[in-house]
Amino acid sequence: MIPEAHTLIELQHVTRRFMLPQGEVTVIENISFKAMEGEFISIVGPSGAGKSTLLRMMNGLLPPSEGAVLYNGREQRGINLDTAMVFQNFGLLPWLTVSQNIELGLEARSKDVVYRRSQVNRYITKVGLEGYEEAYPRELSGGMKQRVGLARALAVEPSLLLMDEPFSSLDVLTSINLRNELLDIWSDRENVVNTMIMVTHNIEEAIELSDRILILSNRPGKIAGELRIDLPRPRRKRDPLFSEYVDRVFSLLA
Amino acid sequence: MKHAALPEIGISQILGLVELLVGKGGREDIYKLAGELSMELGETLTVIKAAEMLGLVHTPGGDVVVEDFGNKVVDASITDRKDLIREKLEHFPLFKAIRDYLSSQEETEVTREEMLEKLAELIPNEDAEASFSSIVNWGRYSELFGYNDDSQTFYLGESRAE
Numbered sequence: 001m002i003p004e005a006h007t008l009i010e011l012q013h014v015t016r017r018f019m020l021p022q023g024e025v026t027v028i029e030n031i032s033f034k035a036m037e038g039e040f041i042s043i044v045g046p047s048g049a050g051k052s053t054l055l056r057m058m059n060g061l062l063p064p065s066e067g068a069v070l071y072n073g074r075e076q077r078g079i080n081l082d083t084a085m086v087f088q089n090f091g092l093l094p095w096l097t098v099s100q101n102i103e104l105g106l107e108a109r110s111k112d113v114v115y116r117r118s119q120v121n122r123y124i125t126k127v128g129l130e131g132y133e134e135a136y137p138r139e140l141s142g143g144m145k146q147r148v149g150l151a152r153a154l155a156v157e158p159s160l161l162l163m164d165e166p167f168s169s170l171d172v173l174t175s176i177n178l179r180n181e182l183l184d185i186w187s188d189r190e191n192v193v194n195t196m197i198m199v200t201h202n203i204e205e206a207i208e209l210s211d212r213i214l215i216l217s218n219r220p221g222k223i224a225g226e227l228r229i230d231l232p233r234p235r236r237k238r239d240p241l242f243s244e245y246v247d248r249v250f251s252l253l254a
Numbered sequence: 255m256k257h258a259a260l261p262e263i264g265i266s267q268i269l270g271l272v273e274l275l276v277g278k279g280g281r282e283d284i285y286k287l288a289g290e291l292s293m294e295l296g297e298t299l300t301v302i303k304a305a306e307m308l309g310l311v312h313t314p315g316g317d318v319v320v321e322d323f324g325n326k327v328v329d330a331s332i333t334d335r336k337d338l339i340r341e342k343l344e345h346f347p348l349f350k351a352i353r354d355y356l357s358s359q360e361e362t363e364v365t366r367e368e369m370l371e372k373l374a375e376l377i378p379n380e381d382a383e384a385s386f387s388s389i390v391n392w393g394r395y396s397e398l399f400g401y402n403d404d405s406q407t408f409y410l411g412e413s414r415a416e
Contacts, residue, residue: 128332131394131411134402139390143266172291173270173301180273181332236277 005036007073008160008195009058014067016053027053029220030067035160040186040196042206044249045216045224051199054221055162058197059083080160081109084153084193088165090145092137099124099133102152109156123151126185143174147181154185157192164199179209183233203253207245208235215252225252257348259380261304262388265339265395268305272324275311280320287318308342340396349398351376352389356399356410363409366401 016028027050035041043051056062057069060080069076084105085091092101099120106116124130127147137145146166153161166182167175186196200206206213210229217224227248231241261268274291275282288298302318305311310324320328327338343349355372356362364372366386373382373389390408393399398411 125333128336130333130336131397131400134400134404135394136403139387139403141264141266141391143264171267172293173267173274174264175270176274177266177270184332234277238278 005038007034008037008039008071009197010034010070010073011054011057011064012068012070014054014057014064014069016050016057016062017065026220028057028064029222031221031223032067033214033223033226035195035197037159038194040198040209040211041214042198042200042210042212043214043216044200044203044206045221045253046218047201049216049218050221051201051216052164054216055085055164055197055199058160059085059162081156082158083160083162084156084158086146086149086153086161086163086166088169090137090142090149090169092145092148094137097134097136098129098140098148101137101148102155105152105156119155119157120151123155126154126191127151127181141174142170143178146170146178150182150185154191154193159193159195161193161196162198163196165201166198167205168200168202175205179205180234183209203246203249204237204242207231207242207249208237213249215249217253227252257351257376258307258346259377259385260346260348260388260392261307262384263301263304264391267301268308268310269327269335271301271305272310272320273328275318275320276325276328280325281317284313284316284318308339336395336397340398343392343396343398348376348389349392352399353410356408361409363407366406366408369408 011031011033014028014031015026017024017026031054043054045051053062057064060076060078071080071082093104096104102120102123103116106119110116124133127150129144129147129151132140132144167178170178185191186194198209207229213227213229214223215225216222227245229245235242284298284302285295288295291298302311302313306313309321310327311318311320327335330338356364370382370386373385377385389399390401393401393411399408400411401408
């Protein structure tokens, strides 16, 4: 990490409520944290802890009921075009090819077709999808679909990449491969995006990838603890220090 | 002429397996590996066999061991990996036979139907539909072949390089 870290995004006492038929439900309660530029943060918690809601407030899709989300020190209102999202179920449009799916995120940001095409090609290369340009999602394996999802997010060159359970629809071996490739992309200094926030229920995955883990408690989601992972990468599960971190996360979740 | 079919496992799973093994010091007992991954033994063996066909691992006794080529691929960047795998696939007899077939065609392309007929001839004991989709996948990954599902045309990779 950079010595003089710059706060990219900050949540200040964020609470989020939803109106449901059975009444008002508080999904997120009084959450505060900062993400520094260059950090890889994971948010871990049981399902129903409001992890996805938290991500949607960070990209501005959802306003907080109370509190504020600050981006580069300014209160965020509306969708933040400086962020991009990777989804659990890839979020691809089945009637569009790989190239067209990747271009989709760029259309909201630029009218310059030549620029858009060059960005598409650049990020197709980065994630290893050359040769798949005209394929449709139905022709792709889960691993390749998530590479498309990643390329689409990276192509807009966001400063903050938000990921909602990006590996949990993939088989165990494919997810190992994509986690490694994501780390390669994160550590590649040529890339614009170097700050990543990932939501996951997989504790080992969070320890393998993150600089810092935020642990959410259930209903309503509150921060139950925070853990900095001081292990060099690549991190190995059989390392006894790795197991210690797993135990610590479990004890904070319990 | 009969040819060996291509691995019917995608590249992501194969790379994941080799990356996992490298993290374990390059060697593991196959039975233990299947248990640890919560995968069926048969499924694990299919991935291992695919990795072996590509020269990434070998399987002495009941173990799976990463080859030098496997280490090289794991250490390589995302784009260099594709080049390394392409060099391997270029030497697969089935890939060579398909290349020769496409090269003999006008515009170096054929329809999906023509390709299925050709596959029935090249690998008669395999399910041609399954082989076709596997060849399309490996062809795209290695950029040796391409396929357009709208026009149902299968073509030689270099002929439409953008």
